[in-house]
Amino acid sequence: MTDMSGGERDDDRLAPVIPLFGASTAPRSRHGVGVDADADPTAGGDIVPRRTGEAGLWRSTWDERDAEPPADPGARHPAHGAHGRTKGTSEQPATAPRLRALRPAHAADAEDVAEMPDPDELRSAAEESLVRKLRGRAMSVSEARTALRAAGLDGSQVDDVIDDFERRKYLDDRTLAGHLVTSGVERKGQGRVALSRALAQRGIPREIIDEALSELPDDDAERALEYARTKARSMARLDPDAALRRLIGQLSRRGYGGSVAMNAAKTALREAAGGSSRGVRFVESD
Known part of the structure; x- marks a missing residue:
């Protein structure tokens, strides 16, 4: 290249080209081909040839590949797993899930059999509990x-114990029904309806209930009147209509209904008011 004075000018005296991407440019040869001063000509395909000519001055960073090996992703990178995340750090190693040894099937069955109570011991304990009750x-x-079912006995064991207790007369539904009827009549003043309901609640069969009630004399009216007399004395100060309604309600709750309760209530209230010779009488004291 010649200058204005006709002399030849050396290309090395040109102003240096400042690279845009922060890396120093290789010195240009006279043929315009950029040569990397650090490049090893024997490196093979690791170096990508740069552009030639003026375009080489504005080469991109894409023109060469980084010859350095890829960086280690780091100790906490998922690729290292749990061991890599804890190795070389002061953190405590992650707790691995505990493995539990599985028992052989025959061993588990043997333990289940060992835990099952002895049938004879179970029945004996259930019988003792029933006797105490x-x-x-x-x-x-x-x-x-x-x-007995609540004590853990099965159906056949329950039947055996019931048969044994009935044979010994520890259990007798007919005797129990007779006691309940007598107690209901004498102590509670109950009528047939209330007695039937009370026996059914105890689980006594229907035929035994009917048999027990059939032994009662057909005197519901008299029993209702006797009960009404015990309550009418405390209702003497009430309004007659209010006293009648209250007494009929009490008779109905004890199994006396309809005309039996109505007649017994009226008779008892009339006697309590002094309308009958059987009512309350006051006598002068000495």
Whole structure:
């Protein structure tokens, strides 16, 4: 290249080209081909030839590949797993899930069999529990069955115990029904309806209930009147209509309904008011 004075000018005296991407440019040869001063000509295909000519001055960073090996992704990178995340750090290693050894099937079955109670011991304990209950309160067969099932006996064992107790007269629904009827009539003043309901609640069969009630004399009216007399004295100060309604309600709750309760209430209130010779009488004291 010649200058204006006709002399030849050396290309090395040109102003240096400042690279745009921060890397120093290789010195240009006279043929315009950029040569990397650090490049090893024997490196093979690791170096990509740069552009030639003036375009080489504005080469992109894409023109060469980084010859350095890829950086380590780091100790906490997922590729290293749990061991890599804890290795070389002061953190405690992650707790691995505990493995539990599985028991052989025959071993598990043997333990289950060992935990099962002995049938004879279970029955003996259930019988003793039932005897203690019977000492405190008479029970029907239905109530005894419920108690035995709650103690863990199966159906056949329950039937065997019930048969044994009935044979020994520990359980007797007919005797129990007779006691309940007598107690209901004498102590509670109950009529047939209330007695039937009370026996059914104890699980006594229907035929035994009817048999027990059939032994009662057909005197519901008299029993209702006797009960009404015990309550009418405390209602003497009430309004007659209010006293009648209250007394009929009490008779109905004890199994006396309809005309039996109405007649008994009226008779008892009339006697309490002094309308009958059987009412309350006042006598002068000495």
